[in-house]
Amino acid sequence: MNILFLSSIFPDAQNPSRGTFNYETCCALKRAGANVRVISPQAWTEVIKSRTKTEPTEGLVHQQIQVEYPTYWYPPKILRSQYGHFYWKSIQKSLEKVLTNWDPDFILSYWAHPDGDAGLRLAEAINKPCGVIIGGSDVLILPKESGRRKPIVRVLQHSDLVLTVSQGLANVVESYDVPAERVVPVYQGVDIEHFKPADKEQARVWLGMDPARPLLLWVGRMVGVKNLEMLIAAAEMKANRGDDFVLCLAGDGPLRGHLEKVIQQKDLEGIVSLVGSVGHQDLPTWYQAADVTLLCSHSEGLPNVFRESLACGTPFVSTDVGSISEIANPKYSMLVESGDVNGFVHAIDEVLQGPHQENAEQAPVRSWDDMAEEILELAESLPDSHGVSNSISMVSDTD
Numbered sequence: 001m002n003i004l005f006l007s008s009i010f011p012d013a014q015n016p017s018r019g020t021f022n023y024e025t026c027c028a029l030k031r032a033g034a035n036v037r038v039i040s041p042q043a044w045t046e047v048i049k050s051r052t053k054t055e056p057t058e059g060l061v062h063q064q065i066q067v068e069y070p071t072y073w074y075p076p077k078i079l080r081s082q083y084g085h086f087y088w089k090s091i092q093k094s095l096e097k098v099l100t101n102w103d104p105d106f107i108l109s110y111w112a113h114p115d116g117d118a119g120l121r122l123a124e125a126i127n128k129p130c131g132v133i134i135g136g137s138d139v140l141i142l143p144k145e146s147g148r149r150k151p152i153v154r155v156l157q158h159s160d161l162v163l164t165v166s167q168g169l170a171n172v173v174e175s176y177d178v179p180a181e182r183v184v185p186v187y188q189g190v191d192i193e194h195f196k197p198a199d200k201e202q203a204r205v206w207l208g209m210d211p212a213r214p215l216l217l218w219v220g221r222m223v224g225v226k227n228l229e230m231l232i233a234a235a236e237m238k239a240n241r242g243d244d245f246v247l248c249l250a251g252d253g254p255l256r257g258h259l260e261k262v263i264q265q266k267d268l269e270g271i272v273s274l275v276g277s278v279g280h281q282d283l284p285t286w287y288q289a290a291d292v293t294l295l296c297s298h299s300e301g302l303p304n305v306f307r308e309s310l311a312c313g314t315p316f317v318s319t320d321v322g323s324i325s326e327i328a329n330p331k332y333s334m335l336v337e338s339g340d341v342n343g344f345v346h347a348i349d350e351v352l353q354g355p356h357q358e359n360a361e362q363a364p365v366r367s368w369d370d371m372a373e374e375i376l377e378l379a380e381s382l383p384d385s386h387g388v389s390n391s392i393s394m395v396s397d398t399d
Helices: 020-031 044-050 058-063 080-090 092-098 112-126 149-158 167-174 200-207 228-240 256-265 283-289 304-311 341-353 356-360 368-380
Strands: 002-006 035-039 066-068 106-110 130-134 161-164 183-185 215-219 246-250 272-276 292-295 316-319 333-336
Touching: 002 020, 002 112, 020 035, 020 058, 020 368, 035 092, 066 092, 080 092, 080 112, 080 149, 106 112, 106 368, 112 130, 112 149, 130 368, 161 167, 161 368, 167 183, 200 283, 215 228, 215 283, 215 304, 228 246, 228 256, 228 341, 246 283, 256 272, 283 304, 292 304, 292 341, 304 316, 316 341, 333 341, 333 356, 341 356
Parallel strands: 002 035, 002 106, 035 066, 106 130, 130 161, 161 183, 215 246, 215 292, 246 272, 292 316, 316 333
Antiparallel strands: none
């Protein structure tokens, strides 16, 4: 089966840790026998700053997955309802190149808008079935923005298949009048050869960390929804009562500069460490070195960070948001109400002192190959052409 994958959230040589879940999905689909090609538009703001041609990662070259990185031209912060149109126009040359002497049997996008919008447009243009993978905020938050609800609902209602990373997200999608038979939870996986338990002391030595000092780990992108100031507040509370530990924030993003100032103002430089973006190959070592992995987000879908952490034998503490409860288990995790700093600190203490780490090493692990096989089975069950029931309520498309 030929699969064309569309997403701006995809790794490249300069951003190797961006969208690693999409990279793993494409690699697993290829291992399962699919011929996968990728179009990953790059925001023009990033292209101008980098001033270098976007190239694929060594892993993509090794996997022989063809990737096109067109520049995504759009007006920042305005006309957001038309972002699907701008995305569609931006990928035309890449589509012409990719579709020369090659026909996709299935078009798969990650993120409802604008990526899924463009995938749907292509499906309608060449009469091929399409699916969209819903990550979380694209149906939980973006529909609240002025002008974005209609194009997002159009994607959900007109795509032949809507895949969600959790049952909770599937329920949200169905609330937009999408037939349940076209909405399928397909849980993400981990690379079980890469993410696995290892000696904690050796991992810390490799990272240059104190083997005797408790290590708390956060992994992600530094944006507002991740609520990192709550995490820093929890670290401050622990530090003020004399706890010895280090909190490592592995990631980057627009709020990094602000967080650096907050850490300095609270005199936490010796406790909270901003380690920057961590490459996918090095992530397992961080999980293996950590005593607990933390998230305190306002909103999430079902973050793969926790699956990776558990696969490495490390328990987690998180705010109880999105669908995290679907993989949580009191044996190896604790959930706290969003915004409850005291409760968050108490949960960290419980996990550090309890049997959670030993239990985490026994947690069930799902592989990317498991996910890919499910996606292929679903894609192969679709008709050869695009089309959904006309009885579904339609959303007008003015582009």
